Amino acid sequence: MPSRKALVRQPSSRLDEGLVTHLERSPVDAVLALRQWEGYTTALARHGWETIEVAPADECPDGVFVEDTVVMFRNVALISRPGAAVRRPETAAVEEELARLGCSVNWVWEPGTLDGGDVLKVGDTVYVGQGGRTNAAGVAQVRAAFEPLGARVVAAPVSSVLHLKSAVTALPDGTVIGYQPLVDVPTVFPRFLPVPEPSGAHVVLLGGARLLMAASAPKTAELLAGYGYEPVPVEIGEFEKLEGCVTCLSVRLRDLYV
Ligand SMILES: NC(=O)NCCC[C@H](N)C(=O)O
Numbered sequence: 001m002p003s004r005k006a007l008v009r010q011p012s013s014r015l016d017e018g019l020v021t022h023l024e025r026s027p028v029d030a031v032l033a034l035r036q037w038e039g040y041t042t043a044l045a046r047h048g049w050e051t052i053e054v055a056p057a058d059e060c061p062d063g064v065f066v067e068d069t070v071v072m073f074r075n076v077a078l079i080s081r082p083g084a085a086v087r088r089p090e091t092a093a094v095e096e097e098l099a100r101l102g103c104s105v106n107w108v109w110e111p112g113t114l115d116g117g118d119v120l121k122v123g124d125t126v127y128v129g130q131g132g133r134t135n136a137a138g139v140a141q142v143r144a145a146f147e148p149l150g151a152r153v154v155a156a157p158v159s160s161v162l163h164l165k166s167a168v169t170a171l172p173d174g175t176v177i178g179y180q181p182l183v184d185v186p187t188v189f190p191r192f193l194p195v196p197e198p199s200g201a202h203v204v205l206l207g208g209a210r211l212l213m214a215a216s217a218p219k220t221a222e223l224l225a226g227y228g229y230e231p232v233p234v235e236i237g238e239f240e241k242l243e244g245c246v247t248c249l250s251v252r253l254r255d256l257y258v
Contacts, residue, residue: 003256018242033238083133102258114138117163129164
């Protein structure tokens with residue numbers, strides 16, 4: 001059944017200690033980050049999404065990046081096993097919340113590793129980025145969990161960025177967008193549109209033509225507005241310092257059964 005709920009999680013007071021892999025570390029302003037997070041959740045709510053807060057995990061600096069803890073396909077939640085071991089304690093409360101919402105829950109098991117940020121769904125096609133955080137066993141477990149439900153799982157290499165969705169996301173019509181220098185193999189995607197900024201590669205589909213995007217990608221917003229979309233910009237600069245983007249701050253639940 002269609003639903004419009006989105007899981008979010010308050011930033012930890014230790015956000016500043018979050019992981020950085022492909023960027024130089026720069027100091028994070030925790031107060032500003034909280035304000036930006038509130039702006040992000042308000043934008044979701046304003047566009048019709050009921051936000052559900054997962055219990056905060058102050059001991060987990062990267063907990064705000066809730067997308068990495070689970071992958072949804074229809075009503076089934078595949079709880080991830082984050083590639084960075086320090087992030088594994090983040091999943092327990094997410095699992096609890098999803099069970100409470102009536103999802104059927106599955107898990108990625110050792111030796112599999114999977115970050116939700118590596119999974120891009122376009123219709124029934126599920127692209128899984130294989131790189132620093134998600135391994136071959138993780139991809140195989142996504143296949144085992146979702147192909148019996150009608151998904152087609154396609155592996156895509158990721159080498160220059162943290163996650164597949166750091167490089168590409170998809171427009172409502174299924175066109176995959178990405179900042180080409182950071183996309184390993186654009187030909188994996190049947191329709192690929194290059195965008196002019198790295199953070200322009202990230203859109204969250206709010207419904208209709210509305211696209212939640214980082215305010216740091218104004219040229220891409222203009223490009224997409226020219227194609228008839230309605231960009232909804234949000235400031236997320238403090239999260240970008242930790243390789244976060246608009247997608248990673250929520251998990252949209254569009255097909256809850258109950
Ligand atoms: N899905 C995402 O894009 N997640 C961002 C995670 C950033 C966090 N600092 C990490 O390295 O795990």
